[in-house]
Structure formats: C-alpha cells, structure tokens
Amino acid sequence: MIYFWAAIIFWILAWIVNVWISRQKENRFFNIAPPVLFGMSILFIWESCVVTFNVSPVILPPPSAIYMKFMSSIPILWEDFVQTAIKGALSGYIIGCVAAFIVSLIADRFNFLERGLLPIGNFLAAMPIIGIAPILVMWYGYGWQSKAAVVAVMVFFPILVNTVQGLKMSDKIHRDLMQTYNASYFQTMIKLRLSTAMPFIFNGLKICTTLALIGAIVAEFFGSPIRGMGFRISTEAPRFALDMVWAEITVAAMAGSLFYGGVVLLEKWTTFWHPSQRGKI
Amino acid sequence: MISRRSIWSEGKLIPVLSIIGFIVIIWYGFSIVLNAPWEYDKAKRSSITLSNVELISNTWSQKRPKLPAPHQITNEIWDTTVNKKVTSKRSLVYHGLITFYETIYGFIFGTCLGILLAIGIVYNRATAMSVMPWIITSQTIPILAIAPMIVVALGSAGFNGLMPIAIISMYLSFFPVVVGMVKGLKSPDQLEIDQMKTWSASKFQVLHKLRAPRSMPFFFTSLKLGMAASLVGAIVGELPSGGGGGLGFRMLSGSTFGNTLHIWSGLISAAVLAGTLIAIIGGIQKVVLKRMSLEM
Numbered sequence: 001m002i003y004f005w006a007a008i009i010f011w012i013l014a015w016i017v018n019v020w021i022s023r024q025k026e027n028r029f030f031n032i033a034p035p036v037l038f039g040m041s042i043l044f045i046w047e048s049c050v051v052t053f054n055v056s057p058v059i060l061p062p063p064s065a066i067y068m069k070f071m072s073s074i075p076i077l078w079e080d081f082v083q084t085a086i087k088g089a090l091s092g093y094i095i096g097c098v099a100a101f102i103v104s105l106i107a108d109r110f111n112f113l114e115r116g117l118l119p120i121g122n123f124l125a126a127m128p129i130i131g132i133a134p135i136l137v138m139w140y141g142y143g144w145q146s147k148a149a150v151v152a153v154m155v156f157f158p159i160l161v162n163t164v165q166g167l168k169m170s171d172k173i174h175r176d177l178m179q180t181y182n183a184s185y186f187q188t189m190i191k192l193r194l195s196t197a198m199p200f201i202f203n204g205l206k207i208c209t210t211l212a213l214i215g216a217i218v219a220e221f222f223g224s225p226i227r228g229m230g231f232r233i234s235t236e237a238p239r240f241a242l243d244m245v246w247a248e249i250t251v252a253a254m255a256g257s258l259f260y261g262g263v264v265l266l267e268k269w270t271t272f273w274h275p276s277q278r279g280k281i
Numbered sequence: 282m283i284s285r286r287s288i289w290s291e292g293k294l295i296p297v298l299s300i301i302g303f304i305v306i307i308w309y310g311f312s313i314v315l316n317a318p319w320e321y322d323k324a325k326r327s328s329i330t331l332s333n334v335e336l337i338s339n340t341w342s343q344k345r346p347k348l349p350a351p352h353q354i355t356n357e358i359w360d361t362t363v364n365k366k367v368t369s370k371r372s373l374v375y376h377g378l379i380t381f382y383e384t385i386y387g388f389i390f391g392t393c394l395g396i397l398l399a400i401g402i403v404y405n406r407a408t409a410m411s412v413m414p415w416i417i418t419s420q421t422i423p424i425l426a427i428a429p430m431i432v433v434a435l436g437s438a439g440f441n442g443l444m445p446i447a448i449i450s451m452y453l454s455f456f457p458v459v460v461g462m463v464k465g466l467k468s469p470d471q472l473e474i475d476q477m478k479t480w481s482a483s484k485f486q487v488l489h490k491l492r493a494p495r496s497m498p499f500f501f502t503s504l505k506l507g508m509a510a511s512l513v514g515a516i517v518g519e520l521p522s523g524g525g526g527g528l529g530f531r532m533l534s535g536s537t538f539g540n541t542l543h544i545w546s547g548l549i550s551a552a553v554l555a556g557t558l559i560a561i562i563g564g565i566q567k568v569v570l571k572r573m574s575l576e577m
Contacts, residue, residue, distance in 0.1 A: 022409075058434070116299060218520075249422065
C-alpha cells in the first residue's frame with residue numbers, strides 16, 4: 001500500500017510543479033519538464049498499482065519487468081527490428097512514397113487525370129487499406145517483400161493526395177513571373193512549385209511514418225518467417241508472455257518516434273524558410 | 282445547358298468514372314495473368330489443350346482464384362448478403378453488423394474522450410504542456426499492431442465481446458478529435474473573447490456560447506477522420522478474437538483457408554461501410570452548418 005500512496009503523492013507533487021512551470025515564462029527546460037514529469041508519474045502509478053493490487057503479469061506486467069525483459073533480449077529485439085522496421089516498413093515506405101510522388105506529378109500535368117484521381121485517392125485514403133494485407137501476403141509470400149508491398153500501398157494515397165494539393169499551392173502571380181522569366185516546365189516545377197509544395201508533402205510523409213510501421217507489423221500477423229515484431233507479438237501473446245510483448249511495443253514506440261523525428265528533422269532542414277518552421281531550432 | 286466541352290473540362294464525374302473503368306479493365310487483365318498458371322497446370326494434368334477463350338473464361342470463374350475477377354466479387358457479395366439469413370454466420374450482413382457496433386462504440390467513446398481532453402487542454406495550460414506531447418507520441422506507437430494483444434489481455438481479464446475491440450477503436454479515434462477540437466476551440470480570436478469578458482461571461486458561458494459553436498467545422502472534419510480510424514481499429518482488433526465474427530475475422534478466416542473471395546468481399550464491404558458512415562457524418566455536417574449559417 002505504501003508504494004501506492006507514494007506514487008499518488010509523487011503524481012500530485014509532479015502536477016503542482018507542472019502548474020507552477022506553466023505559469024513561468026517559456027524556456028527550453030520548462031518546455032521539456034512537464035511531459036517528462038507526467039510520463040514519470042504514469043510509470044510510477046502503473047508500477048505501484050501492479051504491485052499493490054497484485055495484478056497478474058498475464059494482464060499487465062509492471063514497467064520494471066518490461067525493462068528487465070527488454071535488456072535481457074536485445075539481440076532478439078534487434079533482429080525483429082531489422083526484419084520489420086528496416087526491411088519491411090522502410091523499404092515499403094520509400095517505394096510507396098516515390099511511386100505516389102511520380103503519379104502525383106503525372107496527375108498534376110494532366111488535369112483530367114487529376115480530377116479523376118483526387119476523389120478516388122481521398123476515398124481510398126479513408127478506407128481500411130490494411131485489409132489488403134492478407135491478399136498481398138498470399139501473393140508475395142511470407143518474406144519481408146509482402147510487408148513492403150502492404151506498406152507501399154498504405155502510404156501511397158495519403159502522399160498522393162497531399163502532394164497534388166501541395167502542387168496547387170503556388171500563387172498564380174508567381175507562376176506568371178516564372179513565365180516572364182521564360183522558365184521551362186521543369187524549371188518552374190523545381191524552383192517554384194515543388195518548393196511551395198514541400199510543407200504539404202512533408203505533412204503526408206509524417207502521417208505515413210506511423211502507417212508504415214503499422215502496416216508492416218499487422219501484415220506479419222498473416223504469416224511471416226520466424227522473426228519480426230508482428231510475428232513475436234502474435235506468438236508471445238497467446239502464451240501470455242506479456243513482458244516480451246510489451247518489450248516489442250517499446251521497440252515499436254521507439255522506432256515510430258525515431259522515424260517520425262527523422263522526417264521532422266528532414267523537414268526542418270529542407271523547408272527552413274516556411275513560416276511554420278521559422279524561429280524554431 | 283451544359284455543353285459537351287464543359288463536361289470534359291470541368292466536373293469530376295466523367296474523369297472518376299473513366300478511371301474506375303480503366304481500373305476494372307486492368308483488373309480483369311491481371312486476373313487472367315495471375316490465375317492462368319493454375320489453369321495450365323490443371324489442363325496439363327488432365328491432358329487437354331485449352332483454347333484462349335476457354336482459358337479466359339476459366340480464369341474468371343475459379344473457385345479459389347489468386348485474384349478474383351470483379352464480377353465474382355459482386356456475385357459473392359450479393360450471394361452472402363441477399364441469399365443468406367442475416368443471423369447466419371455465413372452472411373456478410375451478420376459480420377458487417379458486428380464490425381459496425383464495435384466501430385460505433387469506439388467512435389462514441391473516442392469522441393467523448395477527445396472532446397474532454399481538448400477542453401482540458403484549452404482551459405488548463407499545465408494540462409496542455411504535460412499531456413499534449415504524450416498525445417502526439419501515443420500516435421507514433423503503432424497501437425494497431427498491438428491491438429490483438431490488448432484483446433487477448435482484456436479477454437483474460439474478463440472483458441469479452443465488443444468491449445476490447447471498441448477500446449482499440451477508441452484509442453485510434455480520439456486523436457483526430459483532440460487535435461481538431463483544440464484547433465477549433467482556440468479559433469475565436471482574442472477580440473471575441475474580450476467581448477465575452479466585457480459581458481462578464483463565465484468560463485462555461487464562453488465555452489458554450491462562443492468556443493463550442495465556433496469549433497463546429499473542425500469538429501465534423503475530425504469526426505470523419507475519427508470514424509475512418511475507428512473502423513480500421515475494429516477490423517484489426519477482430520483478427521485475434523477467434524470465433525467472434527466481424528469483417529476482420531472473415532478476412533482472416535478467408536486468408537487461413539485460402540478463400541480469396543471471402544477476403545475480397547470482406548474488404549469491399551469494409552470500404553462500403555466506411556464510405557457510408559463518413560457520408561452520414563458529411564450529411565449531418567451539411568445540415569448543422571447550414572442551420573448555423575457556417576457553411577464551408
């Protein structure tokens with residue numbers, strides 16, 4: 001019981017500190033501290049609840065047990081990470097993004113195609129595309145290729161919709177200016193329209209980072225070689241080895257955040273001129 | 282009168298229809314290519330030579346094709362919706378209804394949670410600073426991927442049936458609502474809030490009379506996103522639930538028994554379900570925004 005009250009008191013203290021911080025002037029430390037304190041209090045409450053109320057590890061293992069399992073099975077986790085995140089998700093993400101980019105350039109060139117593709121793309125972007133996973137696994141076999149295919153299809157439509165929208169964002173007056181410079185189609189494309197489209201393209205790229213990981217992991221539920229995050233989760237969960245499952249979740253969360261963070265960094269590096277990026281470090 | 286030219290250079294109907302037509306033609310082509318090896322194999326075993334016409338008609342009518350032709354899928358959907366009893370486990374309507382309930386429950390919970398969180402974030406800076414980063418991080422965790430495990434864990438804790446799956450749907454659908462509603466509730470500018478203050482409006486009155494009505498357009502946009510996410514959550518959540526039923530379950534069983542028609546008909550009905558639900562929200566949105574004279 002002591003644990004439980006200690007965690008509750010920690011939570012209240014952390015909250016008071018956060019309220020105090022929120023009244024201070026903004027600075028870098030004060031922006032990072034509240035979420036860290038909040039996260040820590042959740043972990044403490046989790047741990048103490050599991051200990052005090054004797055929650056069976058079959059339902060919810062405590063964070064400490066997950067940490068131990070994580071540390072003791074790094075080689076397996078690394079192997080799964082390479083199989084799912086690098087081979088499956090990343091290669092599929094790249095294929096899907098490049099394909100969507102090329103198609104959106106073509107759609108942008110031909111108005112007829114754009115008017116036809118955009119409604120279909122918008123419709124399909126809201127669909128449960130993940131459902132094609134069993135079909136693609138059947139076609140491409142159990143290896144990472146089928147996972148890459150699922151990911152490529154999943155990321156295709158959000159990127160397509162965003163890129164086509166972004167390409168429309170350049171002002172008429174700017175395009176006219178390019179014309180007075182006697183710029184060719186490709187010059188206008190590269191120097192004006194792609195630049196103005198960048199924030200939109202990155203919006204799509206960011207949405208798709210999570211989609212890519214989800215696609216790769218879920219596709220493994222329909223069949224995979226004996227490694228991979230989805231495989232591990234689907235075989236360990238029925239055996240009630242939930243600490244291993246949560247270790248995989250930790251890996252997935254870290255991979256997801258890294259992936260997302262990577263795209264954000266790339267965005268800051270390439271679109272530093274955009275108002276939404278200015279003034280940030 | 283619409284002239285012939287304007288149909289081709291404006292509007293969406295003709296381009297959309299022609300692209301769909303194009304896709305259907307390609308689809309038929311691919312189903313010949315993908316299903317042909319099996320036909321050749323069969324013909325070789327019984328040592329008959331197939332004419333081209335026979336080959337093509339055979340590839341479009343296999344029982345377990347690699348890629349079923351569109352008419353096979355429509356036949357299958359027709360057969361399993363109209364010709365089967367609704368209560369039968371072989372009826373697509375039965376499975377669709379299960380998925381529908383899971384989606385709706387998750388959607389309602391998720392929307393409520395999202396609105397509450399958004400109000401907390403808008404009114405309390407400490408909440409905004411400490412919770413908002415975690416809400417964003419929560420979505421970089423591929424929760425869908427661990428959905429099956431949540432279902433198993435909750436099932437062993439005594440929660441069975443719809444609830445575990447609805448919880449996954451909720452987790453997916455609250456995020457668009459939070460993000461949209463925070464934007465929406467913050468959309469009145471300082472001038473308007475000051476005006477409310479001069480009328481000595483309470484915090485609740487500001488929320489009720491200014492912020493909430495102003496957030497409506499954002500609200501409906503996030504509802505559409507939340508509904509789509511909720512349906513995906515329901516389908517994936519069904520995968521491990523065993524004998525439960527639902528469109529996801531039907532696709533999984535189709536995948537285990539190699540029954541491609543089941544996968545495709547499940548997939549198409551999921552798409553139809555998503556489209557219908559989103560269209561319903563869109564309809565409500567139109568009526569409400571018109572009544573509020575906030576048309577987009």
